Amino acid sequence: MTIRLTNTATRKKEEFVPLDPKNVRMYVCGPTVYDRAHIGNARPVIVFDVLFRLLRHVYGADHVTYVRNFTDVDDKINARAADSGRSIGEITAETTQWYLDDMAAIGALEPTHMPRATAYIAEMIAMIEDLIAKGHAYEAEGHVLFAVDSWKDGYGKLSGRSVDDMIAGARVEVAPYKRNPMDFVMWKPSSDDLPGWDSPWGRGRPGWHIECSAMAYDLLGESFDIHGGGNDLLFPHHENEIAQSKCAGHGFARYWLHNEMLQVEGKKMSKSLGNFFTIRDLLDQGVPGEVIRFVFLSTHYRKPMDWTEKKRKEAEATLRKWRDLAARADLLDPPKPVPTVVDALRDDLNTPKALTELHRLAAEASDKAGPHLDLFVVSARLLGLLTEQLAGWHETKIDLSDYANRLSQLRADAMATKDFSAVDAMKAALSDAGVEVRMSKTGVELVPGSSFDATKLEGV
Ligand SMILES: Nc1ncnc2c1ncn2[C@@H]1O[C@H](COP(=O)(O)OP(=O)(O)OP(=O)(O)O)[C@@H](O)[C@H]1O
Numbered sequence: 001m002t003i004r005l006t007n008t009a010t011r012k013k014e015e016f017v018p019l020d021p022k023n024v025r026m027y028v029c030g031p032t033v034y035d036r037a038h039i040g041n042a043r044p045v046i047v048f049d050v051l052f053r054l055l056r057h058v059y060g061a062d063h064v065t066y067v068r069n070f071t072d073v074d075d076k077i078n079a080r081a082a083d084s085g086r087s088i089g090e091i092t093a094e095t096t097q098w099y100l101d102d103m104a105a106i107g108a109l110e111p112t113h114m115p116r117a118t119a120y121i122a123e124m125i126a127m128i129e130d131l132i133a134k135g136h137a138y139e140a141e142g143h144v145l146f147a148v149d150s151w152k153d154g155y156g157k158l159s160g161r162s163v164d165d166m167i168a169g170a171r172v173e174v175a176p177y178k179r180n181p182m183d184f185v186m187w188k189p190s191s192d193d194l195p196g197w198d199s200p201w202g203r204g205r206p207g208w209h210i211e212c213s214a215m216a217y218d219l220l221g222e223s224f225d226i227h228g229g230g231n232d233l234l235f236p237h238h239e240n241e242i243a244q245s246k247c248a249g250h251g252f253a254r255y256w257l258h259n260e261m262l263q264v265e266g267k268k269m270s271k272s273l274g275n276f277f278t279i280r281d282l283l284d285q286g287v288p289g290e291v292i293r294f295v296f297l298s299t300h301y302r303k304p305m306d307w308t309e310k311k312r313k314e315a316e317a318t319l320r321k322w323r324d325l326a327a328r329a330d331l332l333d334p335p336k337p338v339p340t341v342v343d344a345l346r347d348d349l350n351t352p353k354a355l356t357e358l359h360r361l362a363a364e365a366s367d368k369a370g371p372h373l374d375l376f377v378v379s380a381r382l383l384g385l386l387t388e389q390l391a392g393w394h395e396t397k398i399d400l401s402d403y404a405n406r407l408s409q410l411r412a413d414a415m416a417t418k419d420f421s422a423v424d425a426m427k428a429a430l431s432d433a434g435v436e437v438r439m440s441k442t443g444v445e446l447v448p449g450s451s452f453d454a455t456k457l458e459g460v
C-alpha cells in the first residue's frame with residue numbers, strides 16, 4: 001500500500017519508500033516553550049498526527065518512530081523570564097505541560113520521543129566540534145559559526161535560493177566576526193545571568209538549528225525518512241539543519257513536508273506578532289477539541305487557511321450528528337477502515353476528501369445501520385475523530401426547558417385573549433436561533449437543529 005507525499009526537497013508528489021519498513025522514522029520541529037500554543041501551532045500537530053496514524057496503519061503501530069522536540073533554550077524564553085521575574089525553568093516546565101495538555105485535548109497521539117533540547121547539549125557540542133574539524137565551521141569571539149561558503153553547492157537547495165541572492169536580500173545587520181553574512185550561529189557565549197554550559201569555546205549556549213540536527217541524529221540515526229514542520233521554518237531553520245547534518249556526513253531526512261500557515265487577515269498567526277488566540281482560549285469558551293481538529297482537517301495541509309466562526313459552527317453541528325451515530329456502533333469485532341478513506345489519506349494526506357468520504361459513510365450508516373456503523377467509526381478514527389480520547393463533549397445536552405415553559409405560558413395566555421402575536425414572535429426568534437418548535441395539544445417541545453446558535457437565544 002503506497003503513500004504519496006509532496007516532498008519540498010524535490011517539489012514533487014512522490015511515492016514514499018521508507019528506508020526500513022520495520023522502523024519508519026519521522027522528525028517534526030516542536031514549539032519554543034515560552035507561551036501558550038496558539039491555534040496556528042495546532043496545525044502541524046494535527047497534520048503530522050494524521051500522518052503518524054496513517055504510517056502506523058500501513059506499517060504497523062510498533063514500526064513507526066515519531067520524534068517532536070521541545071526547544072527549551074532560546075532568547076525568547078530568556079526575555080520572557082526577565083520580563084516576568086520568574087525563572088526560566090519555571091516558564092519552560094509550565095508551558096511544556098500546557099502544550100501537552102492542549103495537544104491531548106485536540107486528540108493528538110503522543111510522539112514516540114519528545115526530547116528537550118537542554119538534555120542534548122553534549123551531543124550538540126560533539127556535532128559542532130566535528131563540523132569545525134571538517135572545515136565547515138569556525139570559532140570567532142566565543143561564537144561558533146557555520147561557514148556557508150564551505151557548502152556552496154548544497155546551501156539554499158531546499159528553499160530554492162542561492163547564497164548570493166540571500167546575501168543581496170538580507171536586511172539584518174551583519175556581525176563583524178562573520179566571514180560570510182549568511183553564516184549562522186551554532187554556539188554563542190552566555191553572560192553569567194543567562195543559561196550556559198561549558199564548552200571548548202567557553203561558557204555558552206546552542207543556536208536553535210543545531211538542536212534539531214543533534215536530536216534527530218541521536219534519536220533517529222544518520223538517515224531517516226520524513227522531516228516536517230510549518231513552511232515558516234523552511235528558511236532559514238530547515239536549510240540550516242540540512243547544512244549542519246549533511247556536512248557532518250549524515251544522509252539526514254529524505255522527505256520534507258511543510259504545512260501552510262493558519263492566517264489572520266492574510267498574515268501568519270504567530271506568538272511574536274501577537275495576533276493570536278490560543279487553543280486554551282477556545283477550549284475555555286466551550287469549543288470542544290474535536291471540533292478544532294475537524295476544522296483543521298477540512299483544509300488540505302498545503303493550503304493557507306483562516307479560522308472562522310462559520311467553520312467552527314458547521315464542524316460542531318456535523319460532529320454532534322456523527323457522535324450520536326457513533327454511539328450506536330458496537331465495535332465488538334472492528335473492521336478495517338474503508339479503502340476510500342485510506343486512499344484519500346495515502347494521496348498526500350487529502351483530509352478534505354477523507355471527510356467527504358466520511359460524510360457519505362455517515363449517511364449510509366444512518367440508513368442501514370449494522371456493520372456500516374462500525375466501518376464509519378473505524379474510518380473516522382484513522383483521522384483521530386470519534387475516538388474515545390475525545391468522547392463526551394456532545395453529551396452535554398442543550399437545556400431549553402425554560403424557553404419551552406415560557407412559550408407554553410404565552411400560548412395559554414393567547415388562548416384566552418385570542419392575540420397570538422407574542423407566541424408568533426417567540427417562535428420566530430427561536431427558529432432564527434436554529435431551534436425547531438414543535439407545538440401539540442399536549443405541550444411544547446424545542447429541538448436544537450444543526451444550525452443551532454446559542455448566542456441568538458440571548459434576546460429571546
Ligand atoms: N500560523 C501558523 N500556522 C501553522 N503552523 C504554524 C503557525 N505558526 C507556527 N506554526 C508552526 O508551529 C510549530 C511551532 O512553532 P513556534 O513555537 O516557533 O511558533 P510561532 O508562533 O511561530 O512562535 P514565534 O512567533 O515565537 O516564532 C512550527 O512547526 C511552526 O511551523
Ligand SMILES: [Zn+2]
Pocket residue numbers: 028029030212237241
Ligand atoms: Zn527544527
